[in-house]
Each structure stands twice: as structure tokens, then as C-alpha cells.
Amino acid sequence: MNIIAIMSDVSAYFKEEPLRELHEELERQGFRIAYPKDRADLLKLIENNARLCGVIFDWDKYNLELCEEISQLNKILPIYAFANSYSTLDVTMNDLRLNVRFFEYALGTSGDIATKIRQSTDDYIDTLLPPLTKALFKYVKEEKYTFCTPGHMGGTAFEKSPAGSLFFDFFGENTMRADISISVSELGSLLDHSGPHKEAEEYIARTFNAERSYIVTNGTSTANKIVGMYSSPAGSTLLIDRNCHKSLTHLLMMSNVVPVYLRPTRNAYGILGGIPKEEFTRASIEEKVKNTPNATWPVHAVITNSTYDGLFYNTDYIKQTLDVKSIHFDSAWVPYTNFHPIYAGKSGMSGERVPGKVIYETQSTHKLLAAFSQASMIHVKGDINERTFNEAYMMHTTTSPHYGIVASTETAAAMMKGNAGKRLIYGSIDRAIRFRKEIRRLRAESDGWFFDVWQPDNIDEVACWPLNPRNEWHGFSKIDNDHMYLDPIKVTILTPGMSPMGTLEDTGIPASIVSKYLDEHGIIVEKTGPYNLLFLFSIGIDKTKALSLLRALTDFKRVYDLNLRVKNVLPSLYQEAPEFYKDVRIQDLAQGIHALVKHHNLPDLMYRAFDVLPQMVMTPHDAFQEEVRGNAHECPLDDLIGKVNANMILPYPPGVPVIMPGEMLTEESRPVLSFLQMLCEIGAHYPGFETDIHGVYRDDDGKYVVSVLNDGGA
Numbered sequence: 001m002n003i004i005a006i007m008s009d010v011s012a013y014f015k016e017e018p019l020r021e022l023h024e025e026l027e028r029q030g031f032r033i034a035y036p037k038d039r040a041d042l043l044k045l046i047e048n049n050a051r052l053c054g055v056i057f058d059w060d061k062y063n064l065e066l067c068e069e070i071s072q073l074n075k076i077l078p079i080y081a082f083a084n085s086y087s088t089l090d091v092t093m094n095d096l097r098l099n100v101r102f103f104e105y106a107l108g109t110s111g112d113i114a115t116k117i118r119q120s121t122d123d124y125i126d127t128l129l130p131p132l133t134k135a136l137f138k139y140v141k142e143e144k145y146t147f148c149t150p151g152h153m154g155g156t157a158f159e160k161s162p163a164g165s166l167f168f169d170f171f172g173e174n175t176m177r178a179d180i181s182i183s184v185s186e187l188g189s190l191l192d193h194s195g196p197h198k199e200a201e202e203y204i205a206r207t208f209n210a211e212r213s214y215i216v217t218n219g220t221s222t223a224n225k226i227v228g229m230y231s232s233p234a235g236s237t238l239l240i241d242r243n244c245h246k247s248l249t250h251l252l253m254m255s256n257v258v259p260v261y262l263r264p265t266r267n268a269y270g271i272l273g274g275i276p277k278e279e280f281t282r283a284s285i286e287e288k289v290k291n292t293p294n295a296t297w298p299v300h301a302v303i304t305n306s307t308y309d310g311l312f313y314n315t316d317y318i319k320q321t322l323d324v325k326s327i328h329f330d331s332a333w334v335p336y337t338n339f340h341p342i343y344a345g346k347s348g349m350s351g352e353r354v355p356g357k358v359i360y361e362t363q364s365t366h367k368l369l370a371a372f373s374q375a376s377m378i379h380v381k382g383d384i385n386e387r388t389f390n391e392a393y394m395m396h397t398t399t400s401p402h403y404g405i406v407a408s409t410e411t412a413a414a415m416m417k418g419n420a421g422k423r424l425i426y427g428s429i430d431r432a433i434r435f436r437k438e439i440r441r442l443r444a445e446s447d448g449w450f451f452d453v454w455q456p457d458n459i460d461e462v463a464c465w466p467l468n469p470r471n472e473w474h475g476f477s478k479i480d481n482d483h484m485y486l487d488p489i490k491v492t493i494l495t496p497g498m499s500p501m502g503t504l505e506d507t508g509i510p511a512s513i514v515s516k517y518l519d520e521h522g523i524i525v526e527k528t529g530p531y532n533l534l535f536l537f538s539i540g541i542d543k544t545k546a547l548s549l550l551r552a553l554t555d556f557k558r559v560y561d562l563n564l565r566v567k568n569v570l571p572s573l574y575q576e577a578p579e580f581y582k583d584v585r586i587q588d589l590a591q592g593i594h595a596l597v598k599h600h601n602l603p604d605l606m607y608r609a610f611d612v613l614p615q616m617v618m619t620p621h622d623a624f625q626e627e628v629r630g631n632a633h634e635c636p637l638d639d640l641i642g643k644v645n646a647n648m649i650l651p652y653p654p655g656v657p658v659i660m661p662g663e664m665l666t667e668e669s670r671p672v673l674s675f676l677q678m679l680c681e682i683g684a685h686y687p688g689f690e691t692d693i694h695g696v697y698r699d700d701d702g703k704y705v706v707s708v709l710n711d712g713g714a
């Protein structure tokens with residue numbers, strides 16, 4: 001952080017000379033100097049260069065208006081104004097609120113001025129750094145000798161070995177030196193929430209509009225378990241989104257609770273539409289409780305918000321309607337909702353406390369903000385017993401947290417603070433909307449087919465666009481008014497082959513082929529459905545990346561229309577089975593898979609598979625206990641009807657469990673089996689297109705098997 005911009009007024013020699021002196025002095029002190037051409041150039045420089053730490057300009061020429069403009073971009077950036085003895089300095093108190101310091105043009109004062117700039121720069125850096133990160137940097141700078149863990153000792157142990165030094169050189173010195181032991185008392189403790197760690201959590205809570213926040217270093221997978229363990233004691237009933245992440249299924253296996261499921265809808269694309277309004281009502285829950293063995297009125301509820309595909313709920317409605325003591329919004333996908341007004345009323349922490357209820361929100365900071373993998377946060381609004389909560393927290397937390405992850409979680413918050421953070425999110429939304437419009441434009445101009453975007457026809461308004469029953473674009477046959485909203489940042493691209501309501505066309509391009517093509521060109525897709533691809537426009541996606549994606553999509557169209565050979569278009573796929581793909585062309589491959597999808601009527605089958613729930617014979621907890629007692633065995637997938645599952649079964653996509661541990665498929669829920677069989681069969685036809693199904697394994701003969709409980713779980 002060492003770049004200073006100087007707006008020099010070249011027309012006056014008496015100004016130029018002192019500035020030249022200052023330039024030299026600043027360089028001696030390690031600053032780099034940039035000379036923007038004009039006001040617009042300067043503002044662009046500030047916007048695009050986060051390492052800029054000061055602006056020097058001529059007061060006669062630029063004045064307060066420029067200060068205001070700079071402040072719009074970065075409120076705390078130090079500004080230095082040069083005035084001469086004749087300048088009018090009619091600054092008011094309000095102007096002084098801006099970060100301006102005044103210097104006079106004079107020769108021989110550059111040393112003094114540079115020292116003051118150095119001090120202001122240090123103050124600026126000090127303001128930017130959040131508390132724990134600051135303490136960590138300071139500690140590392142002091143280079144203390146430690147005789148505790150970690151055993152690599154700030155990296156020195158690595159440097160004693162050839163393999164170790166390669167590792168050291170790759171990750172760099174500071175990564176090593178900042179990886180320190182929990183025994184360093186001046187940094188406080190993550191597990192006790194003390195010292196700078198406590199300050200970090202308070203800083204995060206303020207930034208994310210929470211009353212209390214916790215840093216979790218093992219992902220939202222762990223954050224979810226912590227909240228669940230605290231909120232639902234053994235024997236209680238838990239209301240849970242059937243569209244839940246597997247960490248929550250694991251919670252159900254760990255904790256002896258009875259799950260009652262909230263049932264989301266689904267469209268033909270395989271996109272989850274969220275839980276209908278009605279499911280949150282007392283009548284609906286009463287009915288479910290009545291039909292679930294050992295269930296009582298639920299104490300706690302868990303809802304995925306937003307869904308994987310970017311659908312938000314009207315959370316105000318849920319908070320008001322759901323009659324439970326606490327509500328947990330699993331918001332792993334959307335750690336940014338507090339930083340743009342379009343998400344107001346659609347997230348756990350938005351709005352005030354709800355009397356008599358505790359609201360939790362868990363977020364994977366690493367997924368869409370800038371933080372290391374595993375960085376996660378729990379936010380709380382409402383009264384909890386902090387001591388008891390912390391037992392659940394510690395139960396799941398390592399006693400040797402990685403401080404790099406902790407500091408990155410806090411830094412993600414620091415990045416989001418104030419107008420600089422808002423600007424990042426505004427930028428992401430803007431880029432996503434432009435990209436969406438660009439796809440639509442190319443589609444309109446294209447001869448023949450082109451990709452489409454899953455969105456309303458009119459996206460001119462910067463908003464989370466509502467899904468409502470009047471429109472067809474979303475493909476949901478049942479949808480409530482004012483209930484679900486599409487996040488502009490989550491861009492679902494549609495490939496040809498299927499209409500929104502699930503009618504399969506004669507020809508089509510399964511999305512998995514496009515996904516493989518993009519992979520060949522260095523673009524990794526977040527999720528691939530049958531005829532849709534999901535892209536996340538996080539704050540790291542800049543114009544260049546968005547353009548490369550557009551280019552790759554248009555390139556795909558070209559090679560597809562030219563009907564090139566798989567060997568040339570998808571060399572990695574070809575390598576997997578050269579004999580099989582020898583004479584196959586890209587259109588043959590697409591039509592081959594499309595025909596299989598059509599033959600099995602995938603959209604309909606998928607719809608029906610998720611429309612019925614298997615029968616719950618025992619809770620996931622009891623089923624897992626049976627499994628660890630050794631009362632489970634392998635069973636061919638085809639023979640699954642009438643057996644009680646030991647593990648969850650979860651196909652990707654959509655990555656949501658279709659069978660929970662302790663559940664049994666019956667004749668009524670046979671579509672679930674047919675759906676799994678179809679996934680396996682499509683995979684078996686085309687090498688490289690095998691479906692990934694968690695909980696289904698291939699035995700040595702290539703047969704699909706699952707783990708079921710002995711004697712039907714009896």
C-alpha cells in the first residue's frame with residue numbers, strides 16, 4: 001500500500017518545483033508516485049487501484065468538489081491539498097470532516113510534508129485493518145521465538161528439507177509466520193472469544209447487522225451443526241428444509257432429534273423453487289407432526305436461504321409466521337446480503353429482532369466473499385445462553401484454529417464495511433445484469449439456436465426479481481405471490497432442449513457437454529443441471545472473466561454448428577475412451593444423450609422423484625446408530641424397495657438428499673428409485689458422463705450398490 005497520486009498544475013513553475021522536491025522525498029521513503037491526467041483519470045485510478053493511499057492536489061484548481069468525489073469512492077482515503085499564501089481557504093466544519101490536510105507551496109519543506117504523509121498513511125492503514133488481523137500482523141512483525149506448536153516454527157522446519165523448502169517457497173514466508181499457536185496469549189482465543197478474537201467477532205457483528213457473531217474455521221458445515229446442536233435438545237422435533245445441505249443431514253445423524261420436513265417445489269430444470277408459503281403455517285405443521293412417529297411441536301426450524309440456484313425467501317413472512325422458538329437460515333451461498341438494499345427483507349439478519357424468537361444466519365464467507373476456504377460465520381439476533389451455546393461451538397471447533405482463516409474471515413468483513421464494500425457488491429450485481437443482457441442480445445442476433453438465461457423478460461430494474469404465478473419463465477407450476485425472488489448474481493444459463501414447463505424438444509444440447517467444453521477452456525461451472533448451467537458473479541468476477549465466458553459460449557456454438565469431432569472439441573473426454581469416441585461428432589454426442597433423456601422422460605421422472613418422500617422408519621440418528629453397530633449390509637440399487645437406508649442418497653446435481661438414513665422406499669416412492677436408476681443408466685452409456693451420487697457405490701463388477709440396514713432396521 002504505497003501509491004500516492006499527484007494532480008500537478010504544470011502551468012505554474014512556483015508550484016511545480018515544490019512538488020518535484022516532494023516527489024523525490026516520497027520516493028526516498030518508499031512511495032510510488034502516479035500522475036493522473038485529470039479528474040476523471042484520478043477517480044478511475046482510485047476505483048481500480050486499491051493500493052492507492054493518498055491524493056495530492058492543487059487547492060486553487062480542484063477544491064472541495066473533488067474531495068467529495070473521492071470520498072464517495074473511499075471515505076477514509078487521505079487527501080492532501082496544496083495551497084499558496086493567496087488561496088482562499090473558506091472551509092467549513094463540514095468540509096473538515098473530509099480527510100483533507102493542507103500544505104503550503106514552499107521550497108525546502110518536502111521532508112516535513114513527506115513525514116506527515118507517512119503518518120497519515122500509517123493511520124489510514126491502521127483504520128483499514130480490523131482488530132485481529134492487525135494484532136496478527138503486529139505479532140508476526142515482532143519475530144518472537146516460540147517453543148510451541150505448530151512444529152514448522154514459522155516455516156524454519158520446512159526449510160530444512162528439500163520437499164519442505166519447495167512448499168515454503170510456494171506459500172511464502174508470511175503464510176508460515178502467521179500460522180501460530182493458540183498459546184500466543186496476546187492474540188486472545190477463538191474458543192473463549194477473548195482478546196482480539198473477541199474484538200474481531202464484535203467487528204463482524206457490527207458489519208453484518210447481527211447482535212452476536214461467531215467465526216467458524218471449518219465451514220458452514222460446522223456452523224450448521226453448532227446452531228443445530230444448541231437449538232434442538234435430544235428428543236425434540238426439528239422442522240427442516242428437505243432441500244438441506246448434507247451437513248444438516250449429518251446433524252440429524254449426530255443429534256437424537258425427530259425431523260419434520262418442509263417440502264420445496266421443483267421445476268423441470270431441476271431447480272428448487274423453495275418451500276411454498278403454506279408449508280410454514282400452523283395447520284400444515286400440525287398435520288405433519290401428527291403423521292410423524294414420536295414427533296412433537298417443533299422447537300427449531302432450518303431453511304436454506306438462498307437456494308443453490310439463487311432464490312431468496314421473503315424472510316419477514318417466515319420470521320412472523322413460523323411458530324417455533326428459533327429459526328436458522330442456512331445462507332451459505334449469500335454472505336453479502338447486508339450490503340445491498342435489494343436484499344432487505346430477504347435475509348436472516350435484515351430487520352429488527354423478532355420478539356420471542358432467536359434468528360440465526362450461517363454464511364460461508366469463503367463462497368462468495370474474499371476469504372480462505374472454510375471461513376464461515378454464525379450471526380445471531382435474539383437471546384441465547386452464550387455459555388451453553390459456546391459448549392456446542394467448542395464441541396465442533398479444533399483447539400488449533402488456523403489464524404490465517406480467522407484473519408481472512410475478519411478481513412472479508414473489513415472489505416464489506418462502508419461505501420467501499422457496497423461498491424463491490426453493486427459492481428457484482430451490475431456485471432451480472434450486463435452479462436444477462438448480453439446473452440439475451442446475442443440470442444436475439446443469433447442465426448439458429450443460442451443459449452438463454454433463466455430470468456424474467458424485463459430485468460431493467462436492479463432488484464431481486466420476484467417469481468410470481470402470472471409468469472411462465474420460472475417453470476414452477478405452483479408459486480406464491482411475494483414469496484420467492486431471484487438473485488441477479490446467480491446466473492443460470494439454459495441450453496436448448498427443454499421448455500420452461502419441461503417439454504422436451506426433438507433436439508437438444510445437454511448442459512453437461514457445454515460444461516465439459518468450458519472446462520477445456522479453463523472455465524469451471526458452479527453447477528450443471530440437465531439443461532442448465534449455474535455461474536456465480538461474485539466480487540472476484542471482473543469484466544475480463546465475464547467476457548471470456550461469453551466468448552467461450554459463442555465458441556461452443558460455432559464448433560457445435562460446424563459439428564466438429566469430439567476428439568478435437570473435447571480432447572479430455574476423448575482421452576477417457578478413445579475407442580468409443582473415435583468417430584463421434586459433437587452433435588451425435590449431444591443428440592445421443594438428449595435421446596436418452598427423452599426416452600426416460602427425465603424432467604417428469606425427476607419431478608415425480610422429488611414429489612414423494614420415502615417412508616421414515618426410524619430417525620436418521622437411530623439409523624446411523626444401527627449402522628455403527630454393524631447392522632448394515634450392501635444391497636444392489638435395483639433391490640432398494642422395502643429396505644431401510646443406512647446412508648443418505650444424494651445425487652449431484654441438484655445436491656439435495658432424496659433418501660435420508662432410516663428411510664425406506666415403498667411402491668409409492670418408487671419414482672425415487674427410477675430416477676436414480678436412470679441417472680446410472682445415462683452415465684453407463686457415455687463414458688465421462690457418469691453421475692455422482694453420494695451414497696451409491698459401484699462394486700467390483702461395476703454394479704451400483706447402496707448400504708441398507710439388516711432386517712429392515714428391525
Ligand SMILES: *Cc1c(COP(=O)(O)O)cnc(C)c1O
Pocket residue numbers: 218219220221222224244245247304330331332333364374375376
Ligand atoms: C456449501 C454449503 C454449506 C457448507 O458450507 P461449507 O462452508 O462448504 O462447509 C452449507 N449449506 C449450504 C446451503 C451450502 O451450500
